[in-house]
Structure formats: structure tokens, C-alpha cells
Amino acid sequence: xxxxxxxxxxxxxxxxxxxxxxxxxxxxxxxxxxxxxxxxxxxxxxxxxxxxxxxxxxxxxxxxxxxxxxxxxxxxxxxxxxxxxxxxxxxxxxxxxxxxxxxxxxxxxx
Amino acid sequence: xxxxxxxxxxxxxxxxxxxxxxxxxxxxxxxxxxxxxxxxxxxxxxxxxxxxxxxxxxxxxxxxxxxxxxxxxxxxxxxxxxxxxxxxxxxxxxxxxxxxxxxxxxxxxxxxxxxxxxx
Numbered sequence: 001x002x003x004x005x006x007x008x009x010x011x012x013x014x015x016x017x018x019x020x021x022x023x024x025x026x027x028x029x030x031x032x033x034x035x036x037x038x039x040x041x042x043x044x045x046x047x048x049x050x051x052x053x054x055x056x057x058x059x060x061x062x063x064x065x066x067x068x069x070x071x072x073x074x075x076x077x078x079x080x081x082x083x084x085x086x087x088x089x090x091x092x093x094x095x096x097x098x099x100x101x102x103x104x105x106x107x108x109x110x
Numbered sequence: 111x112x113x114x115x116x117x118x119x120x121x122x123x124x125x126x127x128x129x130x131x132x133x134x135x136x137x138x139x140x141x142x143x144x145x146x147x148x149x150x151x152x153x154x155x156x157x158x159x160x161x162x163x164x165x166x167x168x169x170x171x172x173x174x175x176x177x178x179x180x181x182x183x184x185x186x187x188x189x190x191x192x193x194x195x196x197x198x199x200x201x202x203x204x205x206x207x208x209x210x211x212x213x214x215x216x217x218x219x220x221x222x223x224x225x226x227x228x229x
Binding site for chain 2: 001003032034036038040045046047048051052089091093096097098099100101102103104
């Protein structure tokens with residue numbers, strides 16, 4: 001039940017694109033197409049931005065996209081905006097084990 | 111309006127017990143798996159426990175297995191987490207979270223309740 005690996009921080013200027021990686025194992029990311037990504041602003045509860053690897057809930061801008069290859073997933077945010085500055089967590093279903101979250105990535109919009 | 115309201119957090123001594131509650135409204139509680147996720151202030155999210163729609167299947171993180179018990183009352187639209195033998199490293203915000211049956215992502219989150227274990 002080790003946390004998924006994410007970079008601790010990423011940054012980009014408004015209008016640019018950033019990609020956040022998330023590395024797991026064959027037990028979690030590699031075995032299921034159930035990777036989700038959550039955005040968390042300070043003092044707030046998380047909210048889902050991507051689910052099932054690459055699907056966006058209604059209301060989430062299409063600037064957010066997800067992908068997966070093998071035991072790793074990634075979240076790409078294009079056309080960065082100031083309000084995108086937040087912590088981002090990946091999460092994977094892991095069968096009859098607890099869901100596994102990533103350690104979190106702090107996105108700074110310069 | 112969807113609401114998940116946690117309560118029951120507070121300060122407790124090591125070895126003590128607490129019972130968290132999560133009162134749900136605005137969605138069909140009995141159609142959702144319910145989770146408890148915790149977060150040490152300034153740190154990441156960690157799944158603590160989850161249970162299925164009728165409460166017959168439960169999953170626990172190794173770190174809480176044997177000490178915490180998750181349960182639900184579908185008649186009261188309420189989720190519970192009984193926490194016994196609390197340790198200092200159980201200190202965290204505890205969020206309840208709803209996952210629609212058949213989905214694999216959290217649709218709804220509570221605002222969290224802080225549990226502090228300290229002497």
C-alpha cells in the first residue's frame with residue numbers, strides 16, 4: 001500500500017502547458033483503467049478533474065486531460081490559468097486493496 | 111444540494127477512541143460506496159477504509175486494520191468510523207467521500223473533521 005509517485009512540484013506560466021506524472025505498479029495503475037485525478041485548493045476538499053484515466057466530469061474545462069501507459073499515468077493542463085494553482089493528486093483503484101493516492105504535486109502558476 | 115457533513119473529531123489521548131459520523135444529503139446514499147480518506151495537514155491523501163452499498167464488504171488500510179471499523183446506516187443516510195486504540199500518527203483531517211456504485215472515482219467529498227491524538 002505504497003503511495004503513487006508524483007513530482008512534489010511543477011510550475012508554468014499562464015498559457016503554457018504542464019504535465020504531472022504518476023507512477024504506480026502492476027497492482028494498481030498497471031492493472032486497472034481506473035486512474036482519477038483530484039484538484040485541491042488550500043483549506044478545501046478535493047474535487048475530481050479526470051476519471052477512468054482520461055474522462056472529464058461535466059464542468060471541468062477541456063484544458064485538463066489524462067493518459068496512461070503501463071504502470072504510469074499523467075495529467076496535462078494546457079493553457080494554464082491562475083486558478084489552476086493547487087495541489088493535484090492521482091489515485092488508482094487497486095482491487096480488494098485500499099485505493100492508492102499519489103503523494104501530491106503542488107502546481108505553481110508563475 | 112449535495113452535502114456530506116462530518117462530525118465527531120477532536121482531541122483525544124493516545125489509546126483513546128473516537129467515533130466519526132458523516133451525514134449525507136442530496137444524493138441517493140444507498141447507491142454509493144462510502145470511503146474515509148485522511149490527510150495529515152500539509153501532506154497527501156490516504157485511503158483509510160471503504161464499504162459497499164449495503165455495508166457487507168469493508169476494506170481497510172493496513173495501518174488501521176483491527177483498530178478502526180467503518181459502518182453505515184442507510185436509513186439515516188449516515189456513515190460512521192469507529193476509531194479505537196488511537197495513535198499519534200492517526201492525527202489528520204478525516205474526509206468522508208462518496209463513490210457511485212460501479213464508478214471508481216469520488217463524486218462527493220465532505221469538508222473534513224480534524225482528529226488530533228496527543229497527550
